[in-house]
Amino acid sequence: MPIAKRPPANFSALRYGVFSLLGFIVLWWLSAKLAASPQLLPSPGKVIAVTWQQILNGEMPRNVGITLLRVLAAFGLAMAIGSAGGYLAGRSPRANALMNPWLIITLNLPVLVVIILAFIWIGLNEAAAVLAVVIAKIPTVMVTVREGAQALDPGLDEVAVIYQLPQLRRLRRIVLPQLAPYLAAAGRSGLSITWKIVLIVELMGRPNGVGFELNVFFQAFDVAGVLAYGFSFAAIMLLIETAILQPWERHVNAWRRNA
Amino acid sequence: MPGDETLEVQINAKAFPASDGSKRPVLRDVAFSAGMGLILAFFGPSGMGKSTILRIAAGLDADFEGFVRRPPGRLGMMFQEPRLAPWLSVADNIRLVATKGAPAPDIPGLLEEVGLRGASERWPRELSLGMARRVALARALTVAPDMLVLDEPFASLDPQLSAGLAAIVRARASRMRTLVLLASHELDQALAIADRILILSGEPATLGADLSVPRGEGASAIARLRGDLLSRFHFLNVQGNPITTESEVQASVHPGP
Numbered sequence: 155m156p157i158a159k160r161p162p163a164n165f166s167a168l169r170y171g172v173f174s175l176l177g178f179i180v181l182w183w184l185s186a187k188l189a190a191s192p193q194l195l196p197s198p199g200k201v202i203a204v205t206w207q208q209i210l211n212g213e214m215p216r217n218v219g220i221t222l223l224r225v226l227a228a229f230g231l232a233m234a235i236g237s238a239g240g241y242l243a244g245r246s247p248r249a250n251a252l253m254n255p256w257l258i259i260t261l262n263l264p265v266l267v268v269i270i271l272a273f274i275w276i277g278l279n280e281a282a283a284v285l286a287v288v289i290a291k292i293p294t295v296m297v298t299v300r301e302g303a304q305a306l307d308p309g310l311d312e313v314a315v316i317y318q319l320p321q322l323r324r325l326r327r328i329v330l331p332q333l334a335p336y337l338a339a340a341g342r343s344g345l346s347i348t349w350k351i352v353l354i355v356e357l358m359g360r361p362n363g364v365g366f367e368l369n370v371f372f373q374a375f376d377v378a379g380v381l382a383y384g385f386s387f388a389a390i391m392l393l394i395e396t397a398i399l400q401p402w403e404r405h406v407n408a409w410r411r412n413a
Numbered sequence: 414m415p416g417d418e419t420l421e422v423q424i425n426a427k428a429f430p431a432s433d434g435s436k437r438p439v440l441r442d443v444a445f446s447a448g449m450g451l452i453l454a455f456f457g458p459s460g461m462g463k464s465t466i467l468r469i470a471a472g473l474d475a476d477f478e479g480f481v482r483r484p485p486g487r488l489g490m491m492f493q494e495p496r497l498a499p500w501l502s503v504a505d506n507i508r509l510v511a512t513k514g515a516p517a518p519d520i521p522g523l524l525e526e527v528g529l530r531g532a533s534e535r536w537p538r539e540l541s542l543g544m545a546r547r548v549a550l551a552r553a554l555t556v557a558p559d560m561l562v563l564d565e566p567f568a569s570l571d572p573q574l575s576a577g578l579a580a581i582v583r584a585r586a587s588r589m590r591t592l593v594l595l596a597s598h599e600l601d602q603a604l605a606i607a608d609r610i611l612i613l614s615g616e617p618a619t620l621g622a623d624l625s626v627p628r629g630e631g632a633s634a635i636a637r638l639r640g641d642l643l644s645r646f647h648f649l650n651v652q653g654n655p656i657t658t659e660s661e662v663q664a665s666v667h668p669g670p
Contacts (some may be wrong), residue, residue, distance in 0.1 A: 309496045312473055316490045317510035317556060327509055331500040339586060409500040 187348030188332070196378040205382040218387060221352055221364040224280075224314045228287035229348045233341060235288070236295025238378070240340075243296065246302020253296070260293040269355050287291045294347065295340045318331035342399050347393050418434055418484045420471050420560065420592055421446045427462070427477040427617075439465060440477070445611060445623060449484060452583065455604035455614030462597035464493060464564050464588040466613075469485040471562045484592065486559025487512070487558070489552075493564045495545035497537040497552075504533040509550045523551040526581055528574060543569040550578060554585065562587070563595035567602050579606040600642070604635055612642070 179198050186197040208214035243250040243257075269286040276282035306329065314324045330337075356365025364387045367406075371379030424443040428436035431634055440462045447453050455463040461644060465479060468474040470481060471490055497506045504520045511518050524532055527547040546569060563582070567575035585591050597603040603610050607626050614621030622645070627634035 309492065310498060312492070313490075313496050313510070315473065316471060317489055318487075319510065320513055323509070323513075327501065327505075328498065331498070347532060409538075 160241075169264065192378075193375065194377060196311070196381065200378050201381045201385065204378045205386055208379075208382060212382070214386060217219075217362060217364050217367050217383075218390065220362050221349070221356065221387065223391070224287070224352045224356070224363065225345070225349045226282060228284045228291065228352060229345055231284070231288045231310055232291035232348065233337075233344060235345075236292040236340065237299045237333075237337060239292065240296035240299025240301075241303045244300040248299070257293050257296060260289070261297070265290045265351055265354065269351075269358055273359045280360075283355045283360055286355055287348055290351050291344055291348050295344055298336050298343075302333045306332050308383065308388040331406065331409075337401070337408065338403040342395060344402070345391065345399065346397065349387070353387075418449050419446050419482070419485055420458070420470065420594075421480075421482040422450075422466070423479040423481075424466065424469060425477075425478040427469070427474075428464060440619070441617045442619050443613075444479075445620065445621060447592055447594075449592050450608055451608045452586050452587055452593040452595065453609045453611060454599060454607035455594070455596045455611050455613060456598070456603045457461065457618065458598055461613045462618045463598075463613060467562050467564050467594055467596055471560075484559060487556045488560050488562070489556050490552045490562040491546070491549045491566055493568070494551040495537070495542070496550060499537050499544055501537075502528070502533065503537070503540070503548050505626070506548060507555050510552055510556055512556055518555040519557075519637050520551075524548075525557055526554070527551045528577065541569075543571075543574070544571070547574075547578070550581075554581075557589060558591055560592045560594070563593065565596055567597070567599070575602060576605065582606060600602065600639070604639055610642075628644030 183198055185193075186195045186200075189195040192200060205214070208395050222319035239253065243253045268290045272282040272286035272289070276285065310328050310332075313319075314328055319328070352363070353365035353368065357369045358365075364383050368380055369382050371377075371383065422443070422445055423627075424440050426438060428438045428442040428444075431437040443466060445453070452603070455466055457463055465474065468479055471488060472481065472483065479582070493520075497503075498509065498610070501509060503524070507518060507520050520533055521530070524530060527550050529544060529551070530549055531546070532548070537548070540548065546566070550563075550566065553563075556660075561582070565584060566582070567578060570578065579602070582593055582595075586593050595603075595606070604626060608628055610624050610626055611620055611624075612622040612624075622642075624638065624642075626638060
């Protein structure tokens with residue numbers, strides 16, 4: 155297998171990324187020109203205009219804010235419960251044996267089924283919406299964190315036993331640094347999946363939020379509106395990932411870098 | 414009857430699971446006791462069960478027939494591998510085990526003691542194996558242990574350095590009445606540091622000898638003990654040839670005729 159070449163010294167990933175993005179916009183613009191159907195495929199300019207209008211009338215900030223709150227609540231709960239469950243399953247074969255069948259079932263259960271059941275059983279309310287997302291997301295967090303917990307260094311566990319480290323110090327200084335790459339992976343994939351599930355939940359059973367707005371634009375066959383909300387929310391999620399999650403991941407992995 | 418400040422270990426049998434599902438016995442009838450301030454060296458070739466005895470004595474392995482009574486107080490241990498947390502600096506690795514509520518450890522002083530002055534802020538990956546092992550020793554000393562367990566403490570160290578660390582351990586043992594258990598496969602190193610030397614032999618291993626090192630009687634008395642050991646046991650090198658020279662012993666030990 156050929157060895158991957160090192161990038162040249164003057165290589166700039168950002169510059170390539172910007173070129174790639176510009177290429178996408180040019181391609182989109184050309185396609186819109188060729189399609190010659192603003193309703194079916196609006197130009198980038200048209201989508202930007204709709205976005206601006208939605209920002210000015212306050213609808214987009216309000217709906218994006220509502221969706222963000224749902225995403226953060228669901229993401230936080232799923233990460234907390236999934237991490238605790240995954241850690242337990244990774245450390246205790248007994249707990250793992252008990253949880254594994256549930257994990258397999260929930261991992262293979264379509265998200266739509268979870269959402270529908272949550273709305274039927276709990277009602278068309280906020281709790282059902284967040285709970286549906288949490289239930290759909292927990293298994294993937296658990297599986298990732300379980301893998302990390304199973305890979306914890308037993309040698310360092312013994313160091314902790316010998317020196318009778320207090321539980322909190324053990325968690326902070328021994329366990330969490332080892333779990334950090336797994337938590338970061340679960341967080342990054344979790345966030346991107348969570349917000350997509352939240353949009354479906356909103357589309358199906360909430361009177362506000364980006365998902366609800368997408369449904370409204372869909373009913374009106376307004377592709378520019380769909381793209382305006384879709385791209386805006388994706389951009390915000392991308393910003394959260396690059397501004398918060400990726401730097402955190404780099405920080406927790408700093409010790410791995412070569413001296 | 415031994416008092417509270419005595420370590421008592423009795424291993425009637427210890428076995429490890431074999432690949433075919435059976436149990437492979439590694440130790441039988443290993444019994445010893447020791448009071449505070451003594452240094453006990455377990456001597457025998459690799460794979461004889463020295464580390465297993467240390468792990469049992471330290472309470473890390475409870476899967477054996479017999480019992481262990483440890484003196485009360487803190488435990489320090491230097492494993493065969495340094496076992497440093499790679500995401501913590503050298504100083505933080507030492508600080509990690511510091512006793513809650515106790516005064517902050519004198520990390521520069523400890524590092525100087527083990528010959529690593531100025532290494533506080535280095536990462537474990539920047540250290541050689543020998544240096545990392547010395548950090549592990551500093552970590553063990555930082556808790557002022559009542560019982561110190563050292564598994565092959567002087568491996569990967571040059572003779573001068575290992576003599577220096579042996580002196581530190583001896584000084585700690587006598588000054589703070591620390592009970593030290595150490596494993597070594599090098600006879601001369603074991604003789605240089607220990608008050609008692611326990612020789613493992615046979616298969617499964619048992620105690621072939623438990624001898625006091627005449628520490629206060631000068632070098633000639635220790636040399637006589639060494640000669641006695643060489644005459645009572647067949648020391649074989651890793652090629653299986655008898656060792657009769659003054660070189661350090663990488664030995665297999667078998668009961669004498």
